[in-house]
Amino acid sequence: MLRKVKVVEYEKSWQEQFRHELEKLKKAVGDNWIDGHHIGSTSIKGMAAKPIIDILLEVKQISKLDECSHLFSELGYESLGENGLKGRRFFRKGGLQRSHHVHAYEAGHEDVKKHVVFRDYLRAAPERAKDYADKKCQLAKAHPEDMASYMNGKNTIIKEIEQETYNWSKQFGTNDQFR
Template sequence: MDIHHIGSTAVPGLKAKPIIDMLPVVKDIARIDAYNEAMGQLGYVPRGEFGLEGRRYFPKGGDNRTHHVHMYQTGHPATKRHLAFRDYLRSHPEAANEYGSLKEKLALRYSNDPASYVNGKEAWVMATEQKALAWYTKA
């Protein structure tokens, strides 16, 4: 139904790993599983929900990932959350700069520990998502 560019590479000027995050929105998420083989032939690894209910996740590139596809069914709250966060950072350069600095600091500290990198930014992301959702609803 729609496809959105999300993640850090979707925010101009934000420091980001060279990984493109895409969010396709589909009518029926259950039907996506039938396309696992076709996605695999394109280099995307089907990971199912991969810890997030209602999502279908397909990374590409192995250890040198290049793309992440996060599919959700229309109306899933994660879609609004992702778009609100992206648009908030696009419209609030001070927040984007703060996020970029945090990511850079964590990347240097946890260059060989991706889980710690993610955990290190979680509190900031969660707090900013709440601000973004409130802002997005008003916008």
């Protein structure tokens, strides 16, 4: 059975789902915890998204997450290691009916700031968030059973928004992570 591509209208409950899950994750991570951020499309008020809560965790030592991955399993997560991104630990929950993704990084990793600034830019630029949401809706309709085509179809607009994010972040002096 394949995972379906489903993009839905924004749901207010996503913020509460994030906070609820973050509390459980914070307990699992314990004294290795630094911070947690709601990222991805569900973190952008009003934006259509796949109904999967993306959570970015900052931890003191990434290797300690490997030692406590059984605690993530107890919360229903599957550990996928780096899953293609060096320095990250990736966990997913819900199988084919995904509900949560956890992207964990050691504090100071360049991808932490990159994800947070990308989110903040879309929050500050609702017209671009709408463009991105419209593209995702179009792709979901065109490829309802082809997640790879859906993901590949987003690449161009993501790259455009990343460039805009880089330019936008210059005013705050936070653009080093995009080089």
